[in-house]
Amino acid sequence: MSFPTSRPSRLRLGVNIDHVATVRNARGGTAPDPIRAAREAVAAGADGITAHLREDRRHIRDADMETLARILTVPLNFEMAATDEMIEMAIRLKPHAACLVPEKRAERTTEGGLDIIGGHDALQPRIARLSEAGIRVSLFVEPDEAVMEAARRLGAPVVELHTGSYCEAVAEGDATRTAHELDRIAQAATYGAGLGLEVHAGHGLALDSVGPVAALPEIAELNIGHALIGEAIFVGLPQAIRDMRAAMDAARA
Protein backbone atom coordinates (compact mmCIF):
# COMPACT_ATOMS: atom_id res chain seq x y z
CA MET A 1 0.00 0.00 0.00
CA SER A 2 1.34 3.48 -0.69
CA PHE A 3 0.47 6.48 1.42
CA PRO A 4 0.83 10.20 0.92
CA THR A 5 3.98 11.05 2.89
CA SER A 6 3.59 14.76 3.17
CA ARG A 7 1.06 17.52 3.24
CA PRO A 8 3.38 20.52 2.94
CA SER A 9 4.24 21.96 6.33
CA ARG A 10 1.87 19.67 8.24
CA LEU A 11 3.93 17.92 10.84
CA ARG A 12 2.99 14.24 11.07
CA LEU A 13 2.50 12.46 14.38
CA GLY A 14 3.50 8.82 14.59
CA VAL A 15 2.10 7.21 17.73
CA ASN A 16 4.32 4.56 19.29
CA ILE A 17 2.20 1.88 20.99
CA ASP A 18 5.02 -0.19 22.54
CA HIS A 19 4.06 0.61 26.10
CA VAL A 20 0.50 -0.57 25.72
CA ALA A 21 2.16 -3.93 25.12
CA THR A 22 4.44 -3.35 28.14
CA VAL A 23 1.37 -3.10 30.37
CA ARG A 24 -0.26 -6.10 28.70
CA ASN A 25 2.85 -8.21 29.18
CA ALA A 26 3.07 -7.29 32.87
CA ARG A 27 0.20 -9.72 33.44
CA GLY A 28 0.89 -12.13 30.61
CA GLY A 29 -2.62 -11.86 29.14
CA THR A 30 -4.15 -10.07 26.19
CA ALA A 31 -5.22 -6.72 27.74
CA PRO A 32 -4.66 -3.90 27.15
CA ASP A 33 -4.57 -4.70 23.46
CA PRO A 34 -1.99 -2.71 21.45
CA ILE A 35 -4.01 -3.26 18.27
CA ARG A 36 -7.02 -1.58 19.87
CA ALA A 37 -4.69 1.25 20.92
CA ALA A 38 -3.48 1.58 17.32
CA ARG A 39 -7.05 1.78 16.03
CA GLU A 40 -7.97 4.38 18.66
CA ALA A 41 -4.82 6.36 17.91
CA VAL A 42 -5.69 6.50 14.21
CA ALA A 43 -9.27 7.55 15.01
CA ALA A 44 -7.86 10.32 17.24
CA GLY A 45 -5.65 11.70 14.50
CA ALA A 46 -2.39 9.74 14.47
CA ASP A 47 -0.79 9.97 11.04
CA GLY A 48 1.04 6.69 11.51
CA ILE A 49 1.71 3.93 14.01
CA THR A 50 5.17 3.05 15.25
CA ALA A 51 6.03 -0.21 16.99
CA HIS A 52 9.41 -1.62 18.01
CA LEU A 53 9.86 -5.37 17.86
CA ARG A 54 12.81 -5.81 20.17
CA GLU A 55 15.05 -8.83 20.07
CA ASP A 56 13.85 -9.82 23.57
CA ARG A 57 10.14 -9.21 22.69
CA ARG A 58 9.74 -7.33 25.93
CA HIS A 59 6.73 -5.38 24.64
CA ILE A 60 5.60 -5.76 21.02
CA ARG A 61 5.48 -9.38 19.85
CA ASP A 62 5.65 -10.92 16.40
CA ALA A 63 1.87 -11.44 16.28
CA ASP A 64 1.29 -7.75 17.11
CA MET A 65 3.50 -6.64 14.25
CA GLU A 66 1.85 -9.08 11.85
CA THR A 67 -1.61 -7.80 12.78
CA LEU A 68 -0.54 -4.15 12.50
CA ALA A 69 0.93 -4.77 9.06
CA ARG A 70 -2.34 -6.38 7.99
CA ILE A 71 -4.98 -4.03 9.37
CA LEU A 72 -3.54 -0.52 9.51
CA THR A 73 -4.98 2.13 7.21
CA VAL A 74 -2.11 4.53 7.99
CA PRO A 75 1.64 3.97 7.55
CA LEU A 76 3.29 1.43 9.86
CA ASN A 77 6.77 2.39 11.02
CA PHE A 78 8.47 -0.89 12.04
CA GLU A 79 11.25 -0.04 14.48
CA MET A 80 13.93 -2.69 14.60
CA ALA A 81 17.57 -3.54 15.10
CA ALA A 82 19.41 -4.10 11.83
CA THR A 83 19.64 -7.86 12.35
CA ASP A 84 19.05 -10.51 9.70
CA GLU A 85 16.02 -11.81 11.62
CA MET A 86 14.33 -8.40 11.65
CA ILE A 87 15.22 -7.56 8.06
CA GLU A 88 13.63 -10.84 6.90
CA MET A 89 10.52 -10.12 8.92
CA ALA A 90 10.20 -6.59 7.55
CA ILE A 91 10.58 -7.87 4.00
CA ARG A 92 7.82 -10.40 4.68
CA LEU A 93 5.44 -7.88 6.32
CA LYS A 94 6.22 -4.95 4.01
CA PRO A 95 5.57 -2.05 6.43
CA HIS A 96 5.59 1.46 5.00
CA ALA A 97 8.86 2.20 6.81
CA ALA A 98 11.59 0.47 8.77
CA CYS A 99 13.36 2.56 11.37
CA LEU A 100 16.75 1.06 12.22
CA VAL A 101 17.73 1.57 15.85
CA PRO A 102 20.57 0.39 18.06
CA GLU A 103 19.53 -2.25 20.54
CA LYS A 104 21.26 -3.45 23.67
CA ARG A 105 19.58 -6.08 25.78
CA ALA A 106 20.23 -4.36 29.11
CA GLU A 107 19.03 -0.90 28.14
CA ARG A 108 15.69 0.32 29.48
CA THR A 109 14.93 2.11 26.22
CA THR A 110 16.87 3.02 23.06
CA GLU A 111 19.93 4.85 24.34
CA GLY A 112 21.76 6.97 21.78
CA GLY A 113 21.54 6.85 18.02
CA LEU A 114 22.73 4.20 15.62
CA ASP A 115 26.46 4.31 14.80
CA ILE A 116 26.07 4.74 11.05
CA ILE A 117 29.65 5.96 10.53
CA GLY A 118 31.43 2.97 12.11
CA GLY A 119 28.61 0.66 11.03
CA HIS A 120 28.49 1.79 7.40
CA ASP A 121 29.69 -1.47 5.83
CA ALA A 122 27.35 -3.68 7.83
CA LEU A 123 24.36 -1.39 7.31
CA GLN A 124 24.67 -0.72 3.60
CA PRO A 125 23.55 -4.13 2.30
CA ARG A 126 20.71 -4.26 4.82
CA ILE A 127 19.44 -0.82 3.85
CA ALA A 128 19.67 -1.85 0.21
CA ARG A 129 17.62 -5.02 0.84
CA LEU A 130 14.87 -3.10 2.62
CA SER A 131 14.82 -0.41 -0.06
CA GLU A 132 14.63 -2.99 -2.84
CA ALA A 133 11.60 -4.45 -1.04
CA GLY A 134 9.90 -1.04 -1.28
CA ILE A 135 10.33 -0.18 2.43
CA ARG A 136 11.39 3.36 3.32
CA VAL A 137 14.42 3.16 5.57
CA SER A 138 14.77 5.58 8.42
CA LEU A 139 17.93 5.73 10.55
CA PHE A 140 17.58 6.69 14.21
CA VAL A 141 20.65 8.84 14.76
CA GLU A 142 22.26 11.52 16.88
CA PRO A 143 21.68 15.06 15.61
CA ASP A 144 25.05 15.73 14.03
CA GLU A 145 26.13 16.99 10.62
CA ALA A 146 28.70 14.22 10.00
CA VAL A 147 25.98 11.69 10.78
CA MET A 148 23.65 13.36 8.24
CA GLU A 149 26.40 12.98 5.63
CA ALA A 150 26.79 9.32 6.56
CA ALA A 151 23.03 8.73 6.19
CA ARG A 152 23.16 10.30 2.75
CA ARG A 153 26.09 8.05 1.78
CA LEU A 154 24.12 5.02 2.93
CA GLY A 155 21.24 5.95 0.65
CA ALA A 156 18.62 6.10 3.40
CA PRO A 157 15.82 8.53 2.51
CA VAL A 158 14.93 9.36 6.12
CA VAL A 159 16.71 10.13 9.39
CA GLU A 160 15.04 10.27 12.77
CA LEU A 161 16.91 12.59 15.10
CA HIS A 162 17.28 11.34 18.68
CA THR A 163 15.70 13.91 20.98
CA GLY A 164 16.54 12.07 24.22
CA SER A 165 19.31 14.39 25.44
CA TYR A 166 17.19 17.45 24.71
CA CYS A 167 14.23 15.99 26.64
CA GLU A 168 16.46 15.08 29.58
CA ALA A 169 17.70 18.67 29.69
CA VAL A 170 14.10 19.95 29.67
CA ALA A 171 13.17 17.54 32.47
CA GLU A 172 16.17 18.69 34.53
CA GLY A 173 15.19 22.33 34.05
CA ASP A 174 18.66 23.05 32.68
CA ALA A 175 18.04 25.99 30.33
CA THR A 176 21.61 26.19 29.01
CA ARG A 177 21.77 22.52 28.13
CA THR A 178 18.23 22.62 26.71
CA ALA A 179 19.23 25.44 24.36
CA HIS A 180 22.41 23.60 23.37
CA GLU A 181 20.61 20.31 22.66
CA LEU A 182 17.84 22.07 20.74
CA ASP A 183 20.44 23.85 18.67
CA ARG A 184 22.08 20.51 17.78
CA ILE A 185 18.69 19.21 16.61
CA ALA A 186 17.94 22.38 14.63
CA GLN A 187 21.34 22.37 12.93
CA ALA A 188 21.18 18.69 12.04
CA ALA A 189 17.62 19.10 10.73
CA THR A 190 18.63 22.00 8.47
CA TYR A 191 21.75 20.24 7.28
CA GLY A 192 20.00 16.90 6.71
CA ALA A 193 17.10 18.47 4.83
CA GLY A 194 19.65 20.35 2.72
CA LEU A 195 21.16 17.01 1.73
CA GLY A 196 17.73 15.85 0.60
CA LEU A 197 16.95 13.70 3.64
CA GLU A 198 13.46 13.63 5.13
CA VAL A 199 13.96 14.52 8.78
CA HIS A 200 11.97 13.02 11.64
CA ALA A 201 12.55 13.28 15.39
CA GLY A 202 11.62 11.40 18.49
CA HIS A 203 12.39 9.88 21.86
CA GLY A 204 11.27 11.26 25.18
CA LEU A 205 9.08 14.00 23.71
CA ALA A 206 6.25 15.14 25.98
CA LEU A 207 3.86 18.07 26.18
CA ASP A 208 6.48 20.21 27.93
CA SER A 209 9.22 19.51 25.38
CA VAL A 210 7.50 18.97 22.03
CA GLY A 211 6.91 22.62 21.06
CA PRO A 212 10.43 23.81 20.17
CA VAL A 213 11.09 20.62 18.16
CA ALA A 214 7.72 20.80 16.40
CA ALA A 215 8.51 24.40 15.46
CA LEU A 216 11.54 23.38 13.38
CA PRO A 217 10.30 23.67 9.80
CA GLU A 218 12.55 20.94 8.37
CA ILE A 219 11.07 18.27 10.60
CA ALA A 220 8.35 16.27 8.85
CA GLU A 221 7.36 13.76 11.53
CA LEU A 222 7.56 13.17 15.27
CA ASN A 223 7.33 9.71 16.79
CA ILE A 224 6.01 9.77 20.33
CA GLY A 225 5.08 6.93 22.65
CA HIS A 226 5.83 6.87 26.36
CA ALA A 227 4.43 10.31 27.21
CA LEU A 228 1.21 9.62 25.29
CA ILE A 229 0.61 6.27 26.97
CA GLY A 230 1.43 7.84 30.34
CA GLU A 231 -1.02 10.70 29.80
CA ALA A 232 -3.62 8.23 28.55
CA ILE A 233 -3.87 6.88 32.11
CA PHE A 234 -5.26 10.24 33.20
CA VAL A 235 -7.11 11.62 30.17
CA GLY A 236 -7.58 8.63 27.86
CA LEU A 237 -5.57 7.85 24.74
CA PRO A 238 -7.67 9.86 22.23
CA GLN A 239 -7.47 13.00 24.40
CA ALA A 240 -3.72 12.53 24.99
CA ILE A 241 -3.21 12.35 21.24
CA ARG A 242 -5.41 15.37 20.58
CA ASP A 243 -3.49 17.37 23.22
CA MET A 244 -0.15 16.42 21.64
CA ARG A 245 -1.47 17.22 18.17
CA ALA A 246 -2.67 20.63 19.41
CA ALA A 247 0.74 21.38 20.97
CA MET A 248 2.48 20.42 17.73
CA ASP A 249 0.12 22.49 15.59
CA ALA A 250 0.42 25.51 17.89
CA ALA A 251 4.21 25.34 17.70
CA ARG A 252 4.22 24.90 13.93
CA ALA A 253 1.79 27.79 13.43
Ligand code: PXP
Ligand atom coordinates in the same frame (compact mmCIF):
# COMPACT_ATOMS: atom_id res chain seq x y z
N1 PXP B 1 11.62 6.94 17.97
C1 PXP B 1 12.46 5.90 18.18
C2 PXP B 1 13.39 5.54 17.10
C3 PXP B 1 12.42 5.17 19.39
O1 PXP B 1 13.28 4.15 19.59
C4 PXP B 1 11.47 5.51 20.36
C5 PXP B 1 11.36 4.70 21.61
O2 PXP B 1 10.89 3.43 21.31
C6 PXP B 1 10.60 6.57 20.08
C7 PXP B 1 10.72 7.30 18.90
C8 PXP B 1 9.54 6.98 21.04
O3 PXP B 1 10.11 7.38 22.23
P1 PXP B 1 9.18 7.68 23.46
O4 PXP B 1 8.47 6.40 23.80
O5 PXP B 1 10.14 8.11 24.52
O6 PXP B 1 8.21 8.75 23.04
